[in-house]
Amino acid sequence: MSAAASTATGTALYGVTGWPLGQSLSPLLHNTGFAALGINALYMKWEVPPHKLPAFVESVRLLNIRGCSVTIPHKVELLPLLDEVSPLAMRVGAANTIYWQGERLCGENTDVAGFMAPLAGVPLAGADILLLGAGGAARAVAAGLVSPAPHDRPAHIYVATPSDKSHLPLAEEFGLTPLLWQNRHEPAPLLVINTTPLGMRGKAEDDTPYDFSLAAQYAPCGNTAPLAYDIVYNPLETRFLREARAAGRRCISGLEMFFGQGDAQFRLWTGQGLPPESRRALKTALGQQPR
Numbered sequence: 455m456s457a458a459a460s461t462a463t464g465t466a467l468y469g470v471t472g473w474p475l476g477q478s479l480s481p482l483l484h485n486t487g488f489a490a491l492g493i494n495a496l497y498m499k500w501e502v503p504p505h506k507l508p509a510f511v512e513s514v515r516l517l518n519i520r521g522c523s524v525t526i527p528h529k530v531e532l533l534p535l536l537d538e539v540s541p542l543a544m545r546v547g548a549a550n551t552i553y554w555q556g557e558r559l560c561g562e563n564t565d566v567a568g569f570m571a572p573l574a575g576v577p578l579a580g581a582d583i584l585l586l587g588a589g590g591a592a593r594a595v596a597a598g599l600v601s602p603a604p605h606d607r608p609a610h611i612y613v614a615t616p617s618d619k620s621h622l623p624l625a626e627e628f629g630l631t632p633l634l635w636q637n638r639h640e641p642a643p644l645l646v647i648n649t650t651p652l653g654m655r656g657k658a659e660d661d662t663p664y665d666f667s668l669a670a671q672y673a674p675c676g677n678t679a680p681l682a683y684d685i686v687y688n689p690l691e692t693r694f695l696r697e698a699r700a701a702g703r704r705c706i707s708g709l710e711m712f713f714g715q716g717d718a719q720f721r722l723w724t725g726q727g728l729p730p731e732s733r734r735a736l737k738t739a740l741g742q743q744p745r
Contacts, residue, residue, distance in 0.1 A: 472525035565594035568715025587649035588621035653692030666701035
């Protein structure tokens with residue numbers, strides 16, 4: 455169905471843009487939501503090379519596209535092309551969501567909400583956290599971890615990257631504690647977060663950025679179990695998470711962040727959360743049978 459035909463029939467158009475998109479699961483997530491809730495809408499894929507991003511944003515305006523997910527490499531370059539960008543997206547320095555507010559085309563970053571959603575109720579105040587990686591996802595993670603009121607913030611957020619360089623600007627901007635990669639096992643964090651591509655399906659699938667057998671022993675505080683959080687969601691259980699579970703840590707898979715950021719987008723666009731059918735469809739597509 456073409457964009458013109460969709461708008462002519464009253465179907466609201468949404469989609470995802472990036473370069474390349476590969477096997478994006480966003481259409482499955484959102485189209486399942488639209489169908490389950492009886493919303494007359496269609497979510498499409500638009501592969502747009504970087505030099506054509508300004509023309510694409512103009513097309514969003516002209517075709518009255520009601521919302522768009524934005525992924526690599528457009529999240530940063532998108533900002534100056536919009537009428538308004540949320541304070542959070544400005545803080546992160548990237549927007550992953552386009553939506554309309556009246557006649558103004560706006561940008562938001564829902565990666566922060568997606569990352570923080572499964573940590574609701576986890577007492578991070580005064581805890582130590584280790585962040586592995588310093589890319590765009592790590593910026594959203596850092597923004598989420600430092601956003602609570604000062605008395606609710608972690609004691610230390612350590613950050614390390616294999617290059618021993620790329621994490622330094624992130625540490626300075628968000629007030630994190632930089633670590634040399636070789637020293638990443640020295641802290642005893644409540645939460646270890648992988649934002650590197652290590653463990654992602656493909657050539658890095660057998661790799662992990664952290665050896666839990668070398669990690670300093672976490673001293674439990676109350677009933678809070680130590681956690682491991684991998685933002686990689688394909689495969690659902692990475693080597694990082696398998697080894698974390700074997701070491702006695704509670705694990706959070708990248709499915710939670712992916713679903714959480716998509717749910718926040720869906721709420722911006724429709725005023726409703728994604729239904730359970732969307733989560734089940736996502737789990738099935740990733741090879742895990744729904745519970």
